[in-house]
Amino acid sequence: MSSQTSPAAAPLGLVIAAALPPLLAYNQTPAVTLYNQLLALAGWGLVLCLWARATPGWRAGLKSPAAVALALLAVAPLTSVAWRALPLSLGLNAVAVIGAGLAVLLLAQGLGTDARHKAAEALFWGLLIAGLCSVAISIVQVFAPDLADGGWVARYGIAGRAAGNLRQPNHLASLMMWAAVAAVFITEKRGWRAALPVLLLAFVFSVVLSASRTGYAGILMLALWGVVDRRLSRSARLSLLATPAMLGACWWLMSLWSAESGHAFGAASRLAEGAGSPSRLAILSNAWELTLANPWLGVGWGEFNFAWSLTPFPARPIAFFDHTHNLVSQLAVELGLPWAGAVLALLGWALCRAWRGAAQAGDDAPLRRAALMIVLTIGLHSLLEYPLWYAYFLLPACFALGLALPAGGNPKPAGSAPWQVLGGLLMAGSLFAMWDYQRIVVIYAPSSDAVPLTRRIAAGQSSALFGHQADYAAATSLAPGPDALAAARRTAFSLIDARLLMHWSRSLEATGDVEGARYLADRLREFRNPTGDNWFASCADAASAPAMPQCQPASGVTDWRNLR
Structure with missing residues (x-):
């Protein structure tokens, strides 16, 4: 086997890594998406092992802007553990996820031409499978919630809304955007252009069921893609341009169904709340005040929740926030303006390079444009939520960014051993984490013969x-x-x-x-x-107040x- 080939199972491994984590419904309290994240880490660890030989030039990516940005982020939790008060357990979790993201980014950047095409198609197949399965899960959650058993289909407590097996409507909406991008790439590549409008309609319908305002913005981004990308086929562009109309049609049909059946339609109630969220705007304002009070080094990685909750804000939003729900704001308040500015500038530079590469002609231009759309759609979500704090979004996004970026020119071949070691560590670490987590499960969900609570x-x-x-x-x-x-x-x-x-x-x-x-x-x-x-x-009782x-x-x- 040459240094630039990979096992025949490599594409299947990538499909599994992209498809399975968002579909896992089984969970144990108190962390409802922990197993989804561990499955993502293990799956991408498998990808590192299987694709190691197809990445001869990974070292050329070490100095790329995106890699340096992730390296700067990986250092941040360690500094908070060493010099602040962040618990080691939280620091280790953050370093593991960010480090895995850096690894898959370098892997994708170092892929040879043939391997890059195979990897891109495998990634998009995985996302398409995850999207189609999530559409079915969404339909069950809204129209037949009694069938949601928690094992195959996650239960969701708000009637008339879908959340997928990730149990968050916004996460479901972002997954639908990725599935739509994957559908465009695969139908264009395979010549299945008649299937694209049907697939896009299914994904838009699932966004409507999620009632995610972030998802509605994502649909507009899909339409914008149809306007900007003149290299897509005419049918693909028309299908993308039709997505807002699909949104309107799905909304109308759901409104009719709700009125006739008496069942709840979650999107209608969400619309009544308005396009924005007053509590989100308030938390951004509070975060900016904390940033101005700590401009140089921030409050510390993972310490926003602590600093914000314990700082007087008489007009604070009454929900308990552990994140600012905005990537730029979160980095600024936790890392300080210089550190956050450096990271954001490097990521911006990386996106500009990816944009230039996607605009060029060539056999790999379609995959680069589709990979860039994966990054841009999750980037939009990151301005309104924090999906990149979850491994099942961060790792595919990093891999897609690596595919979108141009490879280094004539890099010197590098060994595959580092990837195999890292992949093995991710898989072994995920298994250890599952075992370690059982110590927490028995606290919150003890068995009938459990030892006393204090023990x-x-x-x-x-x-x-x-x-x-x-x-x-x-x-x-x-x-x-x-x-x-x-x-x-x-x-x-x-x-x-x-x-x-x-x-x-x-x-x-x-x-x-x-x-x-x-x-x-x-x-x-x-x-x-x-x-x-x-x-x-x-x-209020004067007798008990003292x-x-x-x-x-x-x-x-x-x-x-x-x-x-």
Whole structure:
């Protein structure tokens, strides 16, 4: 086997890596999409192993703007673990996912010409399969929700809306955009042009069922593709231009069905909320205030949730946000303006290179344009959500970016061993993570013969990758005191909610920090959450108020860093 060939199973491995993670419905509490992400990491680890010999020039991509940007991002969690207070488990998770993204980017960039064509077709077949299966899943979730068993079809709690097996309508919509791009590429390549309008209609219909406003914007991007890309066939361009009309037709038909059947139509209620989201705009405003307060080094990777929740914002959105829902804002607030600016500039440079490569004529121009569309559609989503924080979106997006970028000129052949080692580590690490996660599962979903809760929590806190989730159980179930306080401080970097704020405040009170306890209680009041409202109800009773120091406001503002 030559250094530029790959096993016959390599395309199948890529199809599996792209198709299966979004389709997995099985999950165990508390992390509902963890197994989807682990399957993505394992699948792309398999891709690294199978395609290693087809990537002779991967080293040429090490200095590419996109690779440098991902390398800068991979360093960020390590700095927060070393010099700030980010728990090691959260840091390791972030480094593993970003490092995998860097690996698949370099793999794709280093592919030879023939291998690049095979890899692109395999990627798009995988996305098309995932899209078609997700259309069927969406139909079940909306029209026959009783058939959603949680094993093959995920249950979703909002009537009249589809979420796919990823359990998030916006994620389903983004997957539909990818499937639409894949349909264009495959039907053009195979000459199946009559099938494209049918496929696009199915994907648009699923977006309507998701009621995702991000998905509606994505449909407009598909139409724009039809306007801009004059190298597509006339039938493909017309099909893309027709997608907004498909959206209108699907909406009308669903409205008729809802009116006749009395069933809920989720998109109609979403439209009543308006095109934007006041809470999203408010969180962006709050994030910008934090950025201005920490312009040079930011609040730290993974620390936005901590800093925002514990900084006074009297008019804050009342939902608990662990992300700004905007890629640019998130990087700026966590990394600081210089670091984030460097990363964004490098990514922008990479996109410009990909755009120039896609605009050139050549046999690989169609695959480069389709790969670039994969990146652009998920980029649009990243301005409104945070899909790239999930491995099942980040890794295909990195691979597509590598396919869209021009390969280095006449690179020196490099060995395949690094890819095989990295691929093996990703697969082995995913299996280890599944085993390690069971320590957390037994805390939240114990069996009938489970050991006492305190022992389960202690075992979970020893988890290398998920200890922060056991810390949440410790902080909210142990008696207020030093142990619960230490656990609260660690788990707060994952997500702060009303229950955690209340128990954290109690632990500060129990350890003698009454001022800190009052400060956290003040933050809980800002969220106007029923849990907090019930807790503060006793303050209305003059007889019981003195027994609860949190009834009185804090005397000053505590820097959130002092609460870590």
